[in-house]
Amino acid sequence: MSYYILVAEDETVTRNAIAENLRSILPDARLLLAENGLRAVEQARALPRLDIAFMDLKMPLMDGIEAARELRTQWENCQIIFLTAYSGFDSMREALALGAADYLLKPFSQTGLVAAVQKAAGRLKLLEQTREQLTRAQAERERLSELVDERTLLDVASGALDIDSEEALAGSAASGAFAVVRCPAGFSPQRASGLLRGAPWEARLRVLVRVRAEYIFLLVFSSLEEDVSAAVHERLGALCGKIRRLMHASLSAAVSDTFHSIHSAADACFRCYAALPAPGGSAAVRWLRENGAEAYAFGSPPAFRLDADGVETLFAYFALQRFSLPVCQRHLLARMEESIGSLTPQARALVTACEDLPSLAETARELCAALCQPLDAPQDAPEPPADGTEARIKDYLLAHYAEEITLEDISAALGYSRTYFSKLFKRLFGKNFVAYLTDLRIEEAKRLLKNGPFGIREVASRTGFRDGAYFSSTFRRLTGQTPSEYQESVRKKR
Numbered sequence: 001m002s003y004y005i006l007v008a009e010d011e012t013v014t015r016n017a018i019a020e021n022l023r024s025i026l027p028d029a030r031l032l033l034a035e036n037g038l039r040a041v042e043q044a045r046a047l048p049r050l051d052i053a054f055m056d057l058k059m060p061l062m063d064g065i066e067a068a069r070e071l072r073t074q075w076e077n078c079q080i081i082f083l084t085a086y087s088g089f090d091s092m093r094e095a096l097a098l099g100a101a102d103y104l105l106k107p108f109s110q111t112g113l114v115a116a117v118q119k120a121a122g123r124l125k126l127l128e129q130t131r132e133q134l135t136r137a138q139a140e141r142e143r144l145s146e147l148v149d150e151r152t153l154l155d156v157a158s159g160a161l162d163i164d165s166e167e168a169l170a171g172s173a174a175s176g177a178f179a180v181v182r183c184p185a186g187f188s189p190q191r192a193s194g195l196l197r198g199a200p201w202e203a204r205l206r207v208l209v210r211v212r213a214e215y216i217f218l219l220v221f222s223s224l225e226e227d228v229s230a231a232v233h234e235r236l237g238a239l240c241g242k243i244r245r246l247m248h249a250s251l252s253a254a255v256s257d258t259f260h261s262i263h264s265a266a267d268a269c270f271r272c273y274a275a276l277p278a279p280g281g282s283a284a285v286r287w288l289r290e291n292g293a294e295a296y297a298f299g300s301p302p303a304f305r306l307d308a309d310g311v312e313t314l315f316a317y318f319a320l321q322r323f324s325l326p327v328c329q330r331h332l333l334a335r336m337e338e339s340i341g342s343l344t345p346q347a348r349a350l351v352t353a354c355e356d357l358p359s360l361a362e363t364a365r366e367l368c369a370a371l372c373q374p375l376d377a378p379q380d381a382p383e384p385p386a387d388g389t390e391a392r393i394k395d396y397l398l399a400h401y402a403e404e405i406t407l408e409d410i411s412a413a414l415g416y417s418r419t420y421f422s423k424l425f426k427r428l429f430g431k432n433f434v435a436y437l438t439d440l441r442i443e444e445a446k447r448l449l450k451n452g453p454f455g456i457r458e459v460a461s462r463t464g465f466r467d468g469a470y471f472s473s474t475f476r477r478l479t480g481q482t483p484s485e486y487q488e489s490v491r492k493k494r
Contacts, residue, residue: 002028003051003121008040008067009033009083010059014106018054021113037062041070050075052101052120057084072099077127079120083108176222177229178256178269179236180276182285183215183243216276216285218269229258252277252285308418311364315357325357332364355477356470362407362434366426369419389414390428401440402464407433441465442478449487456483 003026009015012035019031032047034040038061044050053071055064062070068080079101101123102116221232232255240251256272259265276285314335318328329351337343347367354360396410410433411421422433429436441463448459457468460483465471475483 002030003124004030004032004047004049006032006034006040006044006047006050006053006071008035008037008054008059008064009056010035011056014056014083018113021110022117025114025117036060037064037067040067044071044074050078051124052079052081052117054081054083057082068100077124079123081116081120175228175258175260176220176265177232177258178265178272179219179221179232179253180272181217181219181236181240181243181251181253182276183217183251214285227258229255307368308365311361311368315361315364318357325354325360328357328360329354332360336364336367356474358438359432359434362432365407366422366432369422389424393425393428397437397440401437401444402462404464404466405437437464438474439478442475445471445475445483446479446486449483450490456487459483 005022005026007015007018007022009018015033015035019033022029022031032043034043036059037055040053040055041062044053050071053068055068057064059067064082064084068082071078071080080099081102081104082100083104083106085106101120104112104116219236221228221235223231236253236255240253243251254272254275254277256268256275259268314332315328318331323331333343333348333351336347350363350367351360354363392414393410396413397405400410407422407425408418411418414421416424425433425436431439445459445463445465448454448462449456452459454462456472460466460468460471463471465474472482475481475486479486481489
């Protein structure tokens, strides 16, 4: 980097000596010499920038402190190195208040001068890096504020999200291109994620369909570039080459035209499906073309059975596709209505009232158990037994709340069927098992935050939360405070 350097020194010999040394240290630097502070300020005004200034404290017409103040008004990041034959504290204090990079006491050696220049250059480099980081961060914020999230685009393209019913997406910008890749047997979703982990591809991947051990993956590239489709062709070629090298397998792929609105994204994706080659009459490709916009599932949506196993299969599919809670709720309601016809308003309300995936899964199990009851079966929950069952349940949960326990675990441990115990639990405690267990864990977390010398992550682990982010969001939802805010409020009260 070529620096603009100003040397303001009233002693000619000293001024020339500094200039000579600077030329040997920084041969590409642009040097300006001034015999007093006023002349230094005048020369600096004509420069495109000023990087380093050597200022003698005592000069005629305008001293170094005053000249430095003037330079600061025009060149905020200029690194000022003060020169003086005096070691007075007041002068040093004023120099430091102006943000001096260094302070050299005359006579100083060449080593001292080199060290001061290196220090100033280091500070300039750090400022430049910080400025570049801020510029990149601002550009990224602007890009993200203008673009619809890539996962949302996947939901739109796959039919999992109806944009006409989502007011939040109205007016949102969307631009990019889709790609679909057909892979032969053996290339599982887990292996795909392993290959893509740590790369910008991972968030853009969704398993589209699996038919007869063939997989088709959907990728989306969100960009404001005028023709991102051409760039996707290049990126996709690199990815397919990597897969071929690792698997020694033939692939087929297609890339959509660039879309420029969220409403045209689904159409672009559908056209991409149609363009995908089908070597050897690929069953997966044929299924994809026949099902069109409904091809968002892992081998078409898994067959839904109205029982606990069916719920587990469906929620495993939700986890694989990384669906958000609202998307999972819509899918669940659709699958249940496909199985039994229309649901009652009360049943729909139970599903839409769930605030997280575990409670949604538990609600799904309870609804399936109720809907599968024979018509002549008693509809009310069982009366609570008078044998201390409530105390036994509480004791079990207090002993095991920090573990990964399920309704199946506790019902089996206490000798009940899962369906009977679910109804019994709700009758005894007025809430379902997941809600009660979550409340218990949060109460224990509050106790640990209040009384124990534990950090947030350790508290989460000790209370059965394996995900710190999920712990924090659940804690805030139930208490109105984050764990750290709660901990701080408790400390202030002591």
